[in-house]
Amino acid sequence: MTINQQIQHIQVSGIRRFDEAISEVPDIIKLTVGEPDLPTPAHIKKVAIQAIRDDWTHYSPLMGFAALQTAASNYFQKKYGLTYAPSEIIATVGATEAVATTLMTILNPGDAVLLPTPAYTSYKPVVSIANANLITIDTTRDGYKLPPATLQATLEAHRSERLKALILNYPTNPTGVTYTHAELAALLPIIKAAGLFVISDEIYSELTYEQPHTAFATLYPEKTITINGLSKSHAMTGWRLGFIMAPTNLITEMKKTHQYLVTSTSSISQAAGIEALTHGFEDGPDMRKIYQQRRDYLVKRLSEIGFNYIYPTGAFYAFVQVPQHFPGNSWQFATQLANEAHVAVIPGSAFGETGEGWFRISYAASQAALRESMNRLATWYAATTTKED
Numbered sequence: 001m002t003i004n005q006q007i008q009h010i011q012v013s014g015i016r017r018f019d020e021a022i023s024e025v026p027d028i029i030k031l032t033v034g035e036p037d038l039p040t041p042a043h044i045k046k047v048a049i050q051a052i053r054d055d056w057t058h059y060s061p062l063m064g065f066a067a068l069q070t071a072a073s074n075y076f077q078k079k080y081g082l083t084y085a086p087s088e089i090i091a092t093v094g095a096t097e098a099v100a101t102t103l104m105t106i107l108n109p110g111d112a113v114l115l116p117t118p119a120y121t122s123y124k125p126v127v128s129i130a131n132a133n134l135i136t137i138d139t140t141r142d143g144y145k146l147p148p149a150t151l152q153a154t155l156e157a158h159r160s161e162r163l164k165a166l167i168l169n170y171p172t173n174p175t176g177v178t179y180t181h182a183e184l185a186a187l188l189p190i191i192k193a194a195g196l197f198v199i200s201d202e203i204y205s206e207l208t209y210e211q212p213h214t215a216f217a218t219l220y221p222e223k224t225i226t227i228n229g230l231s232k233s234h235a236m237t238g239w240r241l242g243f244i245m246a247p248t249n250l251i252t253e254m255k256k257t258h259q260y261l262v263t264s265t266s267s268i269s270q271a272a273g274i275e276a277l278t279h280g281f282e283d284g285p286d287m288r289k290i291y292q293q294r295r296d297y298l299v300k301r302l303s304e305i306g307f308n309y310i311y312p313t314g315a316f317y318a319f320v321q322v323p324q325h326f327p328g329n330s331w332q333f334a335t336q337l338a339n340e341a342h343v344a345v346i347p348g349s350a351f352g353e354t355g356e357g358w359f360r361i362s363y364a365a366s367q368a369a370l371r372e373s374m375n376r377l378a379t380w381y382a383a384t385t386t387k388e389d
């Protein structure tokens, strides 16, 4: 049986594969999947329960209930100054479907998409499924951000290709860095000159610790496709609710892709989403305070142990270097750490070749789990360092 070759060549993400591989290790503390440990706020759950009681259990309009589109339009306007009309917003099955619908809508076979790496795992496979080409841009020497000169040089090096879009994701999974307004503004003239779409995945926009978040569409409204959602901001990963926000001409086309992939997202989740966006304005900032304390604790412990890491200014990830004395690659390191120290982290190679030699810690875990895992890491690190020396 021959199935779609593109599907044959992609794999389940390294995050999930690694997480599944170490799940049987006894007493393992998982700092793996990017999943808030905090519960969905009670006021949101209450509204969803009531929605079921009220039989709000049928199909919704394709793009989502009008009340949800309006609530999203107001929310993102108040938070970031975005000016999307309700009719320019599609409610999707998480940010994941937003990414897939966007790429499948704008890409022709053979088009090229630019992606700064290391990067979140879901972009590359969808670009492949769309029969398009991915051009990765190594950001490891530039503090894990894309500098204007590198973008310019990449565009020139690939002049002969059909350059269609640039994917930005900030705050960034897996590195936890984010961009300042000035850094984004400096990219703008180059992006405009090349006529690129920008697919801006801002799912971690509520989680910036040292600076306000700048939404890319405030700089480049005409060709930015904004992706966001409630998974991280309101601890709603399981509800599967995200958003695509884009100018009407693009949304009209995206609506068709979205319809034939999923029809619409869950009506119950949409009821919860209306509540989150209408009365949950402070939920994200409240959670951010908790994550920030964890971030501060984590970097202190990592420094004390002797790890080299990228200082995380956003999201809930720390990107940490595999110790120099470790003889293997990041997958082998993470496997050994899971088996010997019973602490699970994600190998950097899951985020592309440029992530090799590093690993990702998710600190969306309880303070107790973080403390215990850092104690284990410290003991293990001391023991292996002595062994090697």
Ligand SMILES: Cc1ncc(COP(=O)(O)O)c(C=O)c1O
Residues within 6 Å of the ligand: 034, 093, 094, 095, 096, 097, 120, 169, 173, 201, 203, 229, 230, 231, 237, 240, 241, 242
């Ligand atoms: C950068 C990024 N984009 C998208 C997603 C997917 O989000 P959702 O759970 O809303 O589908 C994630 C999840 O970890 C992510 O890290």
